[in-house]
Structures are given as C-alpha cells and as structure tokens.
Amino acid sequence: MQDPSSSSLSLGATPSRFQFNRQLWERFVAIAQPYFYPTGPRQTRVYLGLLLLLLFVVVAVAFWLTVGLTLLGRALFPDFFTTLAGQLVAQVMALLLSWMPYGAVATLAIGGAVAYRLRRGLQQRWSQWSLLGLLLLLSFIVNGINVSISYVFRFVENALNQQDANTFWQFLSVYGVIIVAVIPIIVLYRYVRLKLALRWRMWLTEHFLERYFSNRAYYELDSNAANTEIDNPDQRITQDIKSFTAVTLSFLLDILDSVLTLVAFTTILYTISKPLTIGLLVYAIVGTAIAALTGRRLIKINYDQLRLEADFRYSMVHVRDNAESIAFYRGEQLEREQVTQRLLTAVRNFDLLIIWQSLIDIFQYGYNYFTRIVPYVIVAPLYFAGETDFGTFTQAAIAFNQVLRALSLITNRIDEIAEFAASINRLGAFYGHMEQPYVAHQHEHRSEIQTHIDAQLTLEKLTMLTPNSSQTLIQDLSLQVGAHDRLLIVGASGCGKSSLFRAIAGLWTNGQGQILRPEVRDMLFLPQRPYMLLGTLREQLTYPHNYQHPEVTLLNVLEQVNLGGLPERFGGLDTIHDWLSVLSLGQQQRLAFARVLLSQPRYVMLDEATSALDIENERHLYQLLAETETAYVSVGHRPSLLEYHHRVLELRGDQPWQVASSAAYGRKSSERQVSSPFIFHKG
Numbered sequence: 001m002q003d004p005s006s007s008s009l010s011l012g013a014t015p016s017r018f019q020f021n022r023q024l025w026e027r028f029v030a031i032a033q034p035y036f037y038p039t040g041p042r043q044t045r046v047y048l049g050l051l052l053l054l055l056f057v058v059v060a061v062a063f064w065l066t067v068g069l070t071l072l073g074r075a076l077f078p079d080f081f082t083t084l085a086g087q088l089v090a091q092v093m094a095l096l097l098s099w100m101p102y103g104a105v106a107t108l109a110i111g112g113a114v115a116y117r118l119r120r121g122l123q124q125r126w127s128q129w130s131l132l133g134l135l136l137l138l139s140f141i142v143n144g145i146n147v148s149i150s151y152v153f154r155f156v157e158n159a160l161n162q163q164d165a166n167t168f169w170q171f172l173s174v175y176g177v178i179i180v181a182v183i184p185i186i187v188l189y190r191y192v193r194l195k196l197a198l199r200w201r202m203w204l205t206e207h208f209l210e211r212y213f214s215n216r217a218y219y220e221l222d223s224n225a226a227n228t229e230i231d232n233p234d235q236r237i238t239q240d241i242k243s244f245t246a247v248t249l250s251f252l253l254d255i256l257d258s259v260l261t262l263v264a265f266t267t268i269l270y271t272i273s274k275p276l277t278i279g280l281l282v283y284a285i286v287g288t289a290i291a292a293l294t295g296r297r298l299i300k301i302n303y304d305q306l307r308l309e310a311d312f313r314y315s316m317v318h319v320r321d322n323a324e325s326i327a328f329y330r331g332e333q334l335e336r337e338q339v340t341q342r343l344l345t346a347v348r349n350f351d352l353l354i355i356w357q358s359l360i361d362i363f364q365y366g367y368n369y370f371t372r373i374v375p376y377v378i379v380a381p382l383y384f385a386g387e388t389d390f391g392t393f394t395q396a397a398i399a400f401n402q403v404l405r406a407l408s409l410i411t412n413r414i415d416e417i418a419e420f421a422a423s424i425n426r427l428g429a430f431y432g433h434m435e436q437p438y439v440a441h442q443h444e445h446r447s448e449i450q451t452h453i454d455a456q457l458t459l460e461k462l463t464m465l466t467p468n469s470s471q472t473l474i475q476d477l478s479l480q481v482g483a484h485d486r487l488l489i490v491g492a493s494g495c496g497k498s499s500l501f502r503a504i505a506g507l508w509t510n511g512q513g514q515i516l517r518p519e520v521r522d523m524l525f526l527p528q529r530p531y532m533l534l535g536t537l538r539e540q541l542t543y544p545h546n547y548q549h550p551e552v553t554l555l556n557v558l559e560q561v562n563l564g565g566l567p568e569r570f571g572g573l574d575t576i577h578d579w580l581s582v583l584s585l586g587q588q589q590r591l592a593f594a595r596v597l598l599s600q601p602r603y604v605m606l607d608e609a610t611s612a613l614d615i616e617n618e619r620h621l622y623q624l625l626a627e628t629e630t631a632y633v634s635v636g637h638r639p640s641l642l643e644y645h646h647r648v649l650e651l652r653g654d655q656p657w658q659v660a661s662s663a664a665y666g667r668k669s670s671e672r673q674v675s676s677p678f679i680f681h682k683g
Contacts, residue, residue: 027428057111060104062140131196138189143260145182150398154391161390200245211434232310236430240423247420258406265399272396276378284407287367291414298418301353308346315339375400448509454516457481462513487633491651497635524601526609530592532579557597561590585612593621604632642666
C-alpha cells in the first residue's frame with residue numbers, strides 16, 4: 001500500500017462519495033501521525049509498527065504486574081489465596097514455567113532497543129507515547145478487574161444457592177476491595193485520556209495554524225472567495241480538530257478494550273458453552289455488517305450537517321461584522337430572510353439525520369434487548385441437567401454481555417463513527433489543500449507572473465488576468481519605481497489598480513511578465529480599510545511586526561498623525577478594544593500611517609489609503625511620508641494627490657496605459673476639462 005504520508009490527498013472528493021475506504025484511512029493517518037512520529041516516505045509503516053510494539057510492551061508489563069500482584073497477595077494473605085484463589089495461583093505459577101516470561105522480557109528489551117534506535121524521530125514526542133502507553137496499561141488493568149468480578153459473582157451466587165454464609169461474605173468483601181481499588185484507576189484513566197486529548201488538540205491546532213498561515217494558504221482558502229472548495233476553515237480548525245483528537249483516542253481505546261474483552265470473556269464463555277459462543281459470534285457479525293451498510297449514508301448526512309451549521313453560524317457573524325452598513329441600508333428584513341434560509345437548510349438536513357438515526361435506533365434497541373435472554377435460554381438446560389452450577393448463570397450473563405459489547409462496537413456507535421468519518425474527511429481535505437493551496441485553482445498549462453527579489457520595484461512586460469482568466473486587466477506594462485520615487489496610479493473603477501497591488505504582493509499570479517521587488521518585509525501595503533488586529537493599541541501600531549519601541553516613540557508617532565489623544569481615551573497603550581468598532585475609518589487610516597513611520601519600509605503601497613481623510617490631514621500625512629524618503633506608490637481619485645507624487649500611471653482599460661509627470665498630467669486633465677479619474681464630491 002502506498003504510504004499515506006507521502007501521497008497527495010485527493011482534493012476533489014465530494015461528500016456524496018465519502019465512505020469507509022482507503023482515502024478515509026489515508027486522511028486519518030495523515031492527520032494523526034505527525035503528533036506521534038514525523039511524516040515522510042515509509043514513515044507511516046514505522047509509526048504503525050511503533051503502535052503495535054507499544055501494545056506488546058504494555059502486554060509484557062501487564063503480565064509482570066499480574067504475576068507480581070498475585071505472588072504478593074499470596075505472601076500477604078496465604079489462607080485466602082490457598083483456599084479460595086488457589087486456581088489463580090496455580091495458573092500464574094504455570095505461566096511462570098512456560099515461555100511467557102522469556103517472551104515478556106524479550107518484548108521489553110526489543111521495545112527499548114527500537115526506542116533508542118528511533119530516538120531522533122521520537123525526540124520531543126516522549127510524553128505523548130508515555131501517556132498513550134499508560135492509557136493502554138490502565139485499559140488492561142480494568143479488563144483484568146472485570147474478569148475478576150465475573151468470577152467473584154459466580155462464587156457469590158454459588159454461595160447463596162448453597163447457603164454458604166462464610167464464602168458469601170468473603171467474596172462480597174473481595175468485591176468491595178475491588179471497587180475501592182478500581183475507582184481511582186478509572187478516574188486516572190479518564191484524566192490521562194482527557195489530558196492527552198487536550199495536548200494533542202493544542203499541538204494539532206498549532207500544526208494546522210502553521211500551515212494555514214504559510215504560503216498565504218489562508219488567502220487562497222478564503223471562504224468568501226467564489227472559487228474555494230474548502231468551506232468554513234474556522235470551524236475545521238476550532239471544532240473539527242477538537243472532535244478529531246477526543247474521538248480518535250476514544251475509539252482507539254474502545255477498540256483495544258473490545259479486543260481485550262473479546263479475548264478474555266470469549267475464553268470464559270467458551271468454557272461454559274460452545275454453542276453460546278459460536279451463536280454470539282454469528283449474531284454480532286451480522287449486526288455489524290448491517291450497521292456498517294447504514295453508516296455509509298450517515299457519513300454523508302453528518303458531513304452536510306457540519307457544513308450547514310457552520311454556514312448558519314457564519315451568516316450571524318457576517319451580520320455582526322457589518323451591522324452598521326446593514327443599518328444604513330435598512331436591510332434587516334433581507335438579512336433575516338437569508339439567515340433564516342440557512343437555518344432552515346440546516347434544520348432540514350438535521351431532520352433527515354433524525355429519520356436515519358431513528359431507523360438505526362430501531363435496529364440497535366432490538367439488537368441489544370433481544371440478546372438479554374440468550375444466555376438464559378442456552379445455559380438453563382445445562383443447569384437443569386446438572387452439568388453446571390448456579391453461579392454460571394451470572395458469569396455467563398456477564399461474559400455474554402461483555403463479548404457482545406465488544407463485538408457490537410460498530411453497531412452501537414455507528415452514528416458517532418459516521419460523524420467521526422465526516423470530521424476526518426473535512427480535516428483531510430483541508431489539510432491537503434493547505435499543503436498545496438494552489439492545486440485546486442491552477443490549470444495545467446496556465447502561465448504565471450514571475451516574481452524576483454531586487455533592490456527596486458520594476459515591472460517588465462506585465463500582463464495581468466483575473467484569477468479565472470476571464471478578463472485581461474493590464475497589458476504589457478513596463479515601469480520602474482526608484483528608491484525615492486513617488487508614483488500615483490489612476491484610472492476608472494475596475495481597471496486593475498488594486499489588482500496590480502495584489503500582483504506585486506504575490507497574491508495574484510495569473511498572467512505573464514516579471515515583477516522585480518524587494519522582500520515583502522521591506523514593503524508595507526496600506527489598503528483603503530486598514531486591518532485592525534485583535535490586540536492592544538501598542539500592537540496596532542507595530543503591526544505586522546513585533547518590534548519593541550520605547551513608549552515615548554509610540555506616543556510621539558501618534559501625535560504626528562493627530563491621534564495623540566487615543567492612549568488617554570482608551571486607558572493607555574496596552575488595553576484591548578475592538579478597534580475596528582471604536583475607531584472611525586479616518587482614525588484607522590491615520591493609525592496605518594503611524595505604522596509606516598514606525599516600520600520605515602523601503603516601499604509603501606497606498607490603495608486609497610487617505611480616502612476617509614479631509615484634505616488637510618491628507619496633506620499632513622503625505623508630508624510626513626515624504627520626510628522619510630521612502631518610495632511610495634498610491635492609488636487614488638482625488639486631484640489633490642497630484643502634488644505629492646512625481647509621476648502618474650493611468651490605466652485605461654482596453655486602451656494602452658500611459659505614464660506622465662504629475663505636472664504634465666495635471667495640465668492635460670485641465671485642458672480636457674473632463675472628470676477623467678478625478679471626481680469632486682460636495683461635502
């Protein structure tokens with residue numbers, strides 16, 4: 001089988017095809033493996049081999065623990081172990097004389113050697129393997145205790161039937177001791193499982209975030225983009241990862257518990273009745289097959305439900321983020337209709353989920369209730385014939401139910417498995433797209449704009465298309481912006497002014513030609529609506545860097561951009577507010593200029609960065625910018641911008657672009673006496 005870690009995940013899977021198949025397994029391994037072992041060629045086999053070896057090591061430890069506790073109990077309570085638990089001591093002594101001690105020692109030695117051999121891959125991963133090993137060991141212990149309880153109740157029932165009070169109270173006391181001992185073990189088991197799930201979630205979330213913010217994958221996978229195939233990445237990171245880590249551990253441990261239960265109690269059941277054991281196996285296999293078939297449909301429904309719930313939640317977030325605009329338009333009724341429509345879509349799908357779940361419940365309840373009478377039907381004739389004792393009824397019922405529970409893991413939890421499979425598919429598709437964020441949007445022979453690092457900004461025969469190649473925005477543009485140059489870009493709306501900035505930033509690559517520019521860290525892009533991060537005023541000023549500036553420097557810069565009163569108004573530089581809401585657009589634009597003054601980049605790209613400012617504030621900010629001797633390129637419509645720039649690039653849609661000096665362009669505009677790109681607005 002191809003190593004999932006090295007194979008590319010399918011990006012085009014549709015929810016209707018999601019089922020229990022190889023793709024689901026590959027996606028699961030690709031997500032689960034990195035926390036425990038590095039990915040790479042043939043590394044998945046190593047990872048799965050380590051899991052199997054860990055299981056054998058835990059078995060070896062459990063073997064020596066059982067032997068040690070039995071011998072210790074015989075030493076401390078010789079009368080009890082000789083009289084009532086003699087068979088247990090005899091079995092342990094027989095095991096010590098067999099090959100098993102040598103096998104256990106060899107397993108521990110091999111485990112240590114393999115761990116040492118793979119220490120580089122396991123570096124910084126010892127804690128997760130230790131916690132997982134502890135969980136497996138605790139699972140073994142709990143299963144051993146359950147087996148002991150079945151024998152205890154067999155002796156209790158026999159003592160009651162034979163009116164043997166002494167034996168009855170002795171074994172009832174043993175049961176009390178077992179309960180006292182098992183409670184902290186179960187609590188520890190639950191604590192370790194939740195702790196490991198929490199650590200795994202933290203690590204996996206950081207792993208996804210690292211990929212999400214690498215190579216601008218978050219931009220390519222923007223759920224607002226029309227061509228995206230990944231919906232609601234926020235839900236996949238915040239909720240699906242949480243579900244994945246918790247449910248994976250739960251299912252992994254439940255499967256192990258089922259295997260241990262199956263081995264232990266099938267042995268007990270087989271000694272009681274061979275027909276009962278065989279009938280149970282057939283019954284469980286048929287039930288599991290039926291559950292697996294119905295589960296395929298549930299995967300699709302659960303996948304759709306996760307997506308629709310996320311869409312509904314996003315519609316509410318969208319209203320919150322655009323509340324003022326909606327209020328201005330008085331668009332409450334339309335927004336309510338759209339939100340309600342998304343809710344109804346989610347409810348209709350959930351109604352379908354309820355129907356299918358009800359059908360499965362009919363099968364599950366009938367499947368489980370019918371099995372309660374089976375042990376009595378089969379064991380009763382043996383008891384009436386004198387072939388077994390009365391306590392066998394209780395032990396057979398316990399063993400039968402334990403084995404049935406183990407064999408019916410899929411049958412009883414098919415709805416959870418279906419939801420889990422849907423979560424794996426969502427995370428797997430998301431993970432694959434982050435690994436290759438452009439794959440879904442690239443054509444085989446589509447040309448791309450080439451970007452190279454250089455000291456100056458230069459455009460060479462640049463032809464730029466829209467991402468879907470439906471329109472040519474710019475044709476054969478060649479231009480150089482020197483180290484202290486100041487260029488103004490004008491043109492009608494939709495001619496490609498802002499798109500040119502996207503190409504320079506590397507966000508849009510569809511087209512031909514070359515862009516030579518400094519490193520992105522040496523450039524600062526100021527959009528019309530500046531980005532306000534969730535943080536303090538100090539962090540707003542230093543964004544996108546994390547430089548430490550003296551407080552006096554920050555206060556001075558705020559004074560320079562006419563925002564000196566902000567610290568006092570909002571309680572200092574280190575208080576957190578929703579800056580997008582508490583600051584006007586004009587204040588946000590001035591704050592963006594403060595970032596320029598602090599970071600002092602080599603190039604500043606201003607996309608209508610003063611559109612919300614009055615003429616005086618605009619002049620003041622451009623004068624501050626000119627004093628830094630930073631090269632800048634502006635996109636704008638105001639005639640007042642001409643005096644702050646050396647040259648003007650006019651983009652004219654289908655007509656050839658033109659470059660002229662600011663003075664020449666101003667004279668030409670006056671002579672034509674047309675609005676061109678410059679439009680005066682009253683107020």
